[in-house]
Amino acid sequence: MxxxxxxxxxxxxxxxxxxxxxxxxxxxxxxxxxxxxxxxxxxxxxxxxxxxxxxxMKVKSCKSNATSELHRKKGNEFYTEKKFLDAMESYNKSLCFAESGSDNIGIAYANRSAVYFETQLYSKCLENIQLAKDNNYPMKNMGKLDKRKNLCLELIKTDHDAKNANDPVRGKYFKLNQKLNKKLPFLAECLEVKSNDTFGRYIVTKKALAPGDIVCIEEPFSTFLLPNCSYKYCANCLNDNSLDLIACQQCTSTLFxxxxxxxxxxxxxxxxxxxxxxxxxxxxxxxxxxxxxxxxxxxxxxxxxxxxxxxxxxxxxxxxxxxxxxxxxxxxxxxxxxxxxxxxxxxxxxxxxxxxxxxxxxxxxxxxxxxxxxxxxxxxxxxxxxxxxxxxxxxxxxxxYHGLYNGVVKLMEICDDPGYGSGSFPFCSLINHSCAPNLVRLNLGPKNFIVINRPIPAGGQLFDNYGFHHCLETFEQRQLGLLNQYRFKCSCEACEGKFALYNDLSHVDRNFYDIYGGDIEKLMHFDFERAIEKFESYCLYLKKYDKYYPCYEISSLQECLLQALKMFSSSKSKMQLCIR
Incomplete structure (x- = not known):
């Protein structure tokens, strides 16, 4: 075995x-x-x-220039194919395995600078050029590096480095848009904890909430970065920093x-x-x-x-x-x-x-x-x-404990994406499960953002989803999964009402396709302008037609809302690495 x-x-x-x-x-x-x-x-x-x-110790990797060069070669293949995010991950692996004092360190930084140049992240390009020079980059190739540096400086002068500026979209959409709790300013004032025999401790709202409302931005007490993401995120703060990371000098799988x-x-x-x-x-x-x-x-x-x-x-x-x-x-x-x-x-x-x-x-x-x-x-x-x-x-x-996730996934399909980490959140842990949740959780680095995606009346309970959604799994699958993993029998509205799977949901709006047809595909292809243009419309539609839930239109626009928010949560620099 x-x-x-x-x-x-x-x-x-x-x-x-x-x-x-x-x-x-x-x-x-x-x-x-x-x-x-x-x-x-x-x-x-x-x-x-x-x-x-x-x-x-049965498993231990050591610094190795040979391994570093293999990862660099793989990164070069990704670079040629313009798969820049994959290229950056490979160059970071090359950096981690490079032996102390070797020119492989300088070459890894130089290769990263090439990716930043191609993706118009000129400030990061210049920083990595300097790191390459400071870390034994081969003199015979220095001319190529200087040429890239001079081009960067010229492009910055002509204001082509605007994409390095702080992203105003993230600032607009990812902030609490409700009155703040004076004692707990990372929460909306309307939220309170209650307790009874049926639900244990749970969270309710004292005022009506609408789709698009952000009611919580919680920092974790502790975090853990998944090993398969260790070359893409900081091990400490879990931010990606556009993959501009510093390798641990001792081990081969930790960056900051x-x-x-x-x-x-x-x-x-x-x-x-x-x-x-x-x-x-x-x-x-x-x-x-x-x-x-x-x-x-x-x-x-x-x-x-x-x-x-x-x-x-x-x-x-x-x-x-x-x-x-x-x-x-x-x-x-x-x-x-x-x-x-x-x-x-x-x-x-x-x-x-x-x-x-x-x-x-x-x-x-x-x-x-x-x-x-x-x-x-x-x-x-x-x-x-x-x-x-x-x-x-x-x-x-x-x-x-909560998983930390980002990125865009396929419409209404079960996704095996494990995310990039986990965190312990004392507030979010008080929110109960429903197979038809009225909120979604998104992450910026290690932070948990709670966004309402269905209208919640005053006095109503907030419901998260623990990984068993009526659109994705049958009643029997959800009951068995929740019982095995969480030791409870679910009696949410979806289970009591035997809500249908996504593809079997009823259609209620004959004009839906004329207005929103093709939106999800556009959002999945990083159509940023579409997301900005339609975001408010998604929220209004979800509020107006909630009385028909469950239906195909509401579930589709819940996914559109989620995809738009995921795009807004990604830094522009990370998006550039993904889409170019």
Whole structure:
């Protein structure tokens, strides 16, 4: 059995126990254990016994000029095909693998400058030309670089660098357009949290909201960048910076957008991850990696003082506080307490606890055995605290961590795009699910923006979608998926009313195609002018015809609204890399 991630080790353990006919015996012993720390020690002992616990690093990439040159060659192929976004990713890989002091570093920067020149990002072109010169760019090719520099300077003089200016469209559409909550200025004042036996804690609006209203812009407490996006985004702030990134000098898969982000990222988390980054990328899942990042963020906001963090978590035991309950919602210790008090995924059986104990034990062992973390956890009690913190966060994560997404996807099709990262958001985690949601979440870097896409009356509840939409999946598929992943039976309006799939929805407006026909295809081909021209019209239509929901027209324009917002959320420079 090949190993794909950390779960495969616990699956191997289960299979071995079955083979040895020890399942019943082990299950009885495990059932007697009531403390998570002891559960993890019990499973860890079994993993060691069956030689499934890492004794050394199995995956580790080193700086290599040969590998750097392979990525550069691939980037050149993309460049020739005018696939500039792919070219930039390959050049960043080349930069990451280049050995210290080699001319491969300078050549990678020079190649990036060529992409920026072609996409009319002249300021970035000049910056990368200088970086190339500062990093051993071959003298024999310097004339070509100087020629590009001179052309850039001329084009900037003639004001052809306007596309490097700040994007006014993003500023217009991505801001709170409701009266602000004085205490929580990242939220609309009309939002409040309520609680009952049916919904638990949930969010309602005190005033009517309309499609296009932006009611929340929330920063995460902690974030994690997916490994397959590590050459396109800053590992610390998760902004793409038009892929103008700085490589870590030690590992081969971490980049930052600036020296400041590199310094902060190293101090917060990368000094613990750098030496094991390839193993983490190989074994770790999104939930585990973000749970670990949440610990490092918590440790950092507690002044890297373990006793201070322990005391804070002890004080928060049993808390049900939300972000609304704290006097200073921008104090990261308060945000940590709100995250720690989020509802955990209940209803998990002993098999799940056994597996969770195993995967957390394996990941924590990596840090305790191979990183500087062992120096700040000197006692067994300290190690137990670390493991239990991660264990609890994995329980919280299943219902409360949010994926970070961008880009344009196909109309009303299930998309396997995993996004570019994950984040922990104490407010957004209070919003319940519906298979017919009345809002969409979008991301700028790590921020969560909540945009209303159906009218919500005063007193109405806000509903997000947890990945099971009536347009995309049948009633039976949604019920099974939500039960397996989130442990609840959905009774939203779409499930109660047996709403149809997108292609089976009724048509209610015979004039729809004359006005909006072809819009989605144009938006998917980055028709920026169309998006600006029609955006207000989409919002008005969604409000006017909501009484006919569910119908083909509303679902189509909800998608148009989403695609337009995704375009507005992308920086113009990123768009230029995509479309040229």
């Amino acid at each position: 090949s190993v794909k991630d950390v779960y495969d080790y616990t699956d191997k353990l289960k299979n071995q126990l079955i083979k040895d006919k020890k399942v019943l015996e082990i299950s009885k012993e495990f059932l007697k254990i009531t403390e998570n720390a002891e559960r993890m020690k019990f499973v860890e002992k079994l993993l060691i016994e069956y030689r499934l616990m890492a004794e050394d 957008c600036s020296d400041d982000c590199a310094k902060i990222g190293y101090e917060k988390f990368h000094k613990y991850e750098c030496g094991i980054i390839d193993e983490l990328n190989f074994l770790g899942t999104k939930i585990l990696r973000l749970a670990l990042r949440t610990f490092f963020e918590a440790f950092y906001v507690c002044n890297q003082n373990l006793n201070e963090l322990k005391a804070l978590m002890k004080e928060n035991e049993g808390s049900t506080a939300t972000i609304f309950d704290f006097d200073d919602p921008f104090d990261k210790k308060n945000i940590l307490q709100a995250i720690d008090a989020l509802a955990m995924n209940s209803g998990r059986d002993q098999s799940d606890l056994f597996q969770r104990s195993g995967i957390v034990a394996i990941m924590c062992n990596l840090y305790l055995k191979f990183t500087p973390l062992k120096d700040i956890l000197p006692t067994e009690a300290d190690e137990d605290f670390f493991r239990c913190f991660i264990f609890k966060q994995t329980q919280i994560a299943a219902c409360n």
